[in-house]
Amino acid sequence: MPITPSHELRASLERHNKAFETLLQLIPAKYYLPQEQEDDNIGTKYQKNKKKQVAPKQAFKEATRKARRDKLDPANNKSILEIQREAAGLQDSASSNAKQKGKHRATEDEDSDDPDVEMADLSDAPRDSSTTPQAMPSYESISTVRAKLHARIDSLKKERGAPTGEPGSRDELLEEQRRKRGLLREKRRQATRERKRNEEAGKQKKSNTQERDKGHQTKAQLIVPDPVTGGSSSGATNVTFSAIASSGGPAKAKKYATVADPRAALSQLNSRNEKLASLPTEKREAIEERSRWEKAEIRAEGGKVHDDPARLKKAAKRKEKEKSKSKLEWDKRKEVLAANMAAKQKKRSDNIAQRNERRNDARKGIKPKTAATLQIVPAATWTASGTNQHIQAHGGGMIKEGNTYYWVGENKLNGSAFQSINCYSSTNLVEWRYVGALLTLQSSGDLGPSRVVERPKVIYNPTTKQYVLYMHIDSSNYGEAKVGVATGSSVCGSYTYRGSFRPLGYESRDMGLYKDTDGTAYLLTEDRANGLRIDKLSADYLSVVSNVYTWAEKYESPAVIKSSAGVYFMFASQLTGWNTNDNMYSTSTSLSGPWSSWKTFAPAGSRTWDSQTTFVLPIGNNFIYMGDRWFSNNLMRSTYVWLPLTISGTTASMPTNYVNWVVDVNTGAMGPGPGENWYEAESASLSGSAVKASCSGCSGTSAVGYIGGSGNGVLTFNNVATNAATRTTLRIKHLNGDTAQRYGTITVNGVAQTVAFLPTTDGQTPGSSVVHVNLNSGSSNTVSIAGYNGGYAADVDRLMVPVS
Structure with a gap:
């Protein structure tokens, strides 16, 4: 083994020493060197009466802040080596000063007991930056520190040669990128291996389940899966118990599931219990135990086990009641169908008889009898069958299905707040029958109490086979300005409310609907901030998809028609609240414009014959203007102004305010009503409590009152003459000073019906009410007016009967 030279060892030790000292410099001294707790800083409980010196409070706070600032300054923090060197240099002087320090310790102990004195001493004594608390820097010096x-x-870092974390060259940078890519590839490989392990585990689990489904029972045991390695882990413990795991579920569900019929299920349960009762006790208990487990499995899987005899008996009884009810409904339906078929057959027979009679008369040269027709009387009380009340379909719209017209509008019977959206039907636009309510008052929400629901309009979507209802939805102060949408499967059935919104984010109040000849539907909406708008609806008619055109003019209650010449007409009202105004119209050959300037279609100053546009109904190639005459202080008594509307080229006109007029719904022909014979009430026959009373606004300055009531007053018109021998319309001029409707019984030639009388302006200005009756040709007709259900009918001014 070679021997390392001493100078190399020395150089190595110096390098290691330097590295170690560099590391020590990174550690704050207070975390490395022990802090000596001097006794002279500890007070005692006997030093309570020493003289206190109180340092100025403000000076102490400023010193503390400065100490905190200095503490974070690296220039003020001494490293461990610096402190150790200072300690080594001071060691000799420390031993020589030990005696001197001991002499002063007693004095320092006495002074240090009092906290106020300590505060004063701290504020006056010089502090070493390595041992005294350092103040936090101010906000403006934090970035500098x-x-x-x-x-x-x-x-x-530079002194000890530590890496800075940045690549020193291009090669190092490329190497770092290769390393990161390698880590990413390894992570993906681990994820792939993890997924494969999970798939294998799933296949194994499925295989085990299939084995159990075949009837292989395993001993109860706790199965804990192998821990999964990788990035993802679940906090839940995957524990299964094979003895109670769902095995053979479908087979056992079939074995214990009962039939849907509760009576059959009860019979099945009783039969099963009888069989169990006949078995030996041990075998019966085993079967019952197994049954309990299997029933629990079925319930755990969401199935139902009908094994409660009491509940099955109740269900069987309920089923029997439903069956009986269904049978009654079916029998009633068959009776209604039979009655309808009989009525249709009778009508067919009558029509054949009338046709044969006309043919025979024609052969004999006999001219046909002049026939009066049913008439529309603008602004009259219009009584609907089914309610015997004035029609409540204000602000409404029309839709035709087959030969039947349906009128949808607002119910204002009990005030302005939402009550219901009503639907009426008619085949001649004169005699209307109440069918039902599309929407009714709810406990809360858009259709709740004190809500505004106005201007309902219905169109049919042939694609979805749904009727779509749009309406103005608002709060009582008209601050929400939204449209609501509802759908129904039948035009006059119950509708499902789908919610409300602002079309394209814009306000919407008085609105309308228009369905073009190509099936595209449009929302006509009044946006007070921006103007009158035409917005295109989606294919299902349930939402708005785009704006088609916007007028700068602020108009409301819009209605659109398309003439046979392909010209679009937009009718609208000016913004004058409940008060009427001269309504306007504009024309275009495209809904997207350009549109013409606005013009009036009724004589200027007529205020559109004291009405506001709500709808325009096409009848063949002709049109009917439909408007509302509002009474804002009692909206229930608001009436309907319907008049013929003439369309020629790009001009619309409504020059005449007819007292009464007729319309042929088959041809679209319209014209003034027939002449009338007038019969004054004071000249008719009075009985009971009926009496003549003065009336300054009446035709003969008199009227007949106290009709009906406890005195059973009756007004009878005898020898009523007409040339007509058909069904026609009678007009009754009446007075009603109440705020609610009055009702009377009208009997014509022995046939009675109920008619409503709206409140009139005052007790001296009569209004009109209409009733549709069958008259005989000649002067043998009798018309009587009496009370209804013990109440008083309206006072009567006169009776008007068509001459022909």
Whole structure:
């Protein structure tokens, strides 16, 4: 073995010593050298009456802060070697001063007992930077101290030749990149091996399960899987018990599952219990034990075991009741179908008889009888069958299915807050029947109490086969400004509310819907901040996908139609609250514009015949304007102004406010109503409590009141003449000073029906109410008006009967 020269050993020791000293310099002295606790800093309990010296409080705080700042400064921190060198140099002087220090110890002990004196001494005495507490630096000097610290660390690293962490050359950089790529490849290999191990474990588990499913029972044991090596681990313990693991699940589920019919299940359970009772005790207990385990497995897998006799008996009884109820409903349905078929057959027979009669009359040269038609009376009380009340479909819209028109609108019977969205049906646009409510009041949410639900409109989506309902949804202060959407499988059935939103993030209040001839649907929405908008709906009609056009004008209650010439007309109302105004229209050959300037379509100053646009209904090539005449202080009594709307080229006009007019829903023909015979109430026959009363606004300055009531007042018109021998419309001028509707019984030629009378402006200005009846040709008709259910009918001014 060669002998190392002494100078090499010396050089090696010096290098090691230097490295060790460099490491010691990195360790703060207070963590390496023991701190001596001098006795003179310890007080005693007997030094309570010493004279106290109180250091100024502010000076102490400033000294503390300065000490903390200095503490973090690397220039003020001595290394371990520096402290050791100072200690070695002071060792001799320390022994010579030991006696002197001992003399002063007693005095220092006496002074150090008092905490205030200690504070004063600390504030006056000079402190060594390595042993005294150092103050934290101020916020503005932290960056400076940090820079000094990093500089000191770098200098120490250079002294000991430590690596700086940065590649010194291009080769080192490439080597570092190769090393990182190697680590990444190794990590991926480990992940691949881990995945393969998991797959193998899964296959093995599946194989074991299949073996158990074949009926191989294993002894109960705790199976703990091998620990998985790699990056991922789960906190859950993967423990299975083979004796209670799901084995043969499908077979046992089939064995113990009962039939769906509770009566059959109860019979099956009783039969099983009887068989068990006949077995020996030991065998029966074994079977019952096994059954309990297998039932538990079925329940654990989400299955149901019907083994409770009491519950099965209740279920069987409930099933029997449902079956009986279903039978009654089915029998009732068969009766209704039979009645409908009989009615259709009767109508067919009547039509055949009428056709044969007309043919015979034509052969004999007899002219056909003049027939009056049913009439639309704008702003009259319009009574619907099914409720016997004024129609509550305000702000609504129309949709036609087959030969039937459906009218959907707001129910304002009990105020302005949401109550329901109602639906009515008619085949002639005059006689309306209440079908039901699409949406009703809910306990909370958009359809809850004190909510605003307005302007409902319905369109049909042929792709989804759903009827889609849009409406204005708002808070009571109109601050939300959203649209709501609901869907239903039938036009007048119950709808499912799907929620509300602001279309494309914009406000929306009074709104409408339009379905173009190509099936594309559009939302017409009033955005008060930006203007009137046309927004395109999605293919399912449930959401808004894009804006098509926006007017700068701030208009509301929009309605769009398309003429036979391919011209689009947008009708809208100006913003005047509940008060009416001259509504406007604009035209274009494309919904995306350009659109024409706005113009009025009713005579200027007529305020659109005192109404606001809500819908425009096409009838053949003609159109009906449908508007609301609002009474804001009692919205229930708001009426409907329907009038013929003339479309010619790019011009729309509604020049005449008809008292009554007729429409043929088959041809679309429209025209003024027939002439009328007037019968004054005070000239008719009065009975019971009915009396004549003065009325300054009535036609004969008189009216008849106290009709109905406890006195059973009756007003009878005899010898009512007409040339018509068909169903027609009677107008009744009435007075109702109440805030609610009154009801009366109208009997025409022995046929009675109920009619509603809306409140009128005052007790001297009559309003109109209509009733649709069958009249005989000639002057033998009798019309009587009485009360309804013991209440008073409205006071009557006169009766108006079509002449022909």
